[in-house]
Amino acid sequence: MKKLDVKCYWENVYHTKEFAQMSWYQKVPTDSLIFFQKMAIPKNARIIDVGGGDSYLVDYLLTTGYRNVSVLDIASKALEKAQKRLGQWADRVTWINADINLYQPTQTYDVWHDRATFHFLLEEGLVHRYVEQTRRALSTDGLLFIGTFSEKGQAHCSGLPVRQYAKEKLAEVFQPYFQEMDSFNTDHFTPSGKVQSYSFCTLRKKTE
Numbered sequence: 001m002k003k004l005d006v007k008c009y010w011e012n013v014y015h016t017k018e019f020a021q022m023s024w025y026q027k028v029p030t031d032s033l034i035f036f037q038k039m040a041i042p043k044n045a046r047i048i049d050v051g052g053g054d055s056y057l058v059d060y061l062l063t064t065g066y067r068n069v070s071v072l073d074i075a076s077k078a079l080e081k082a083q084k085r086l087g088q089w090a091d092r093v094t095w096i097n098a099d100i101n102l103y104q105p106t107q108t109y110d111v112w113h114d115r116a117t118f119h120f121l122l123e124e125g126l127v128h129r130y131v132e133q134t135r136r137a138l139s140t141d142g143l144l145f146i147g148t149f150s151e152k153g154q155a156h157c158s159g160l161p162v163r164q165y166a167k168e169k170l171a172e173v174f175q176p177y178f179q180e181m182d183s184f185n186t187d188h189f190t191p192s193g194k195v196q197s198y199s200f201c202t203l204r205k206k207t208e
């Protein structure tokens, strides 16, 4: 079978659909915002949203005073849409158009946020590389907030196969370098009314 061109796939998704039609759409990224509040993330924290797409998280972060936010996505169209929405505020964000599997961070971050991107990594080698990336890119005591489909969730997301993780399993994957602070399951309601079960974990980088 021909290997999927992942970039092309996602560019096409963002070219052909509006955000509010996408299954992962959230008007308010509540779980993520609760994480920022609960962990009392300082306003000068260096934050990266990996696979941030067209998410409103960046809007909320900016309006609540965060001033060091980066959004990374493989689809330039997703970033373009977010930039257009933000208007002048877009200049306050660092936009990174890259494949997380190839990306070499040029700085360290205090917070790594990923909702529904890590679960697309199917090969063991890519999962391992992602874990190594988070270790290298996060500062001492840095926090990782990560969400995937749960073991009760769907086997596909946006038409692509995903790995489903029980919350305990998700924490275990990062366990060599991270200590689990919190984990929970939550139901997400898609715009068409379907329920998707997610696992979320908050993990703190262990002192090396």
Ligand SMILES: C[S@@+](CC[C@H](N)C(=O)[O-])C[C@H]1O[C@@H](n2cnc3c(N)ncnc32)[C@H](O)[C@@H]1O
Binding pocket: 006, 010, 024, 025, 026, 050, 051, 052, 053, 054, 055, 056, 072, 073, 074, 075, 078, 098, 099, 100, 101, 114, 115, 116, 117, 120, 157, 158
């Ligand atoms: C299910 S969407 C989630 C978007 C966003 N995190 C949210 O919660 O609204 C997955 C996102 O990951 C991006 N993505 C998929 N594979 C990627 C990769 N290898 N590197 C970077 N971004 C990727 C897609 O373009 C898409 O924006």
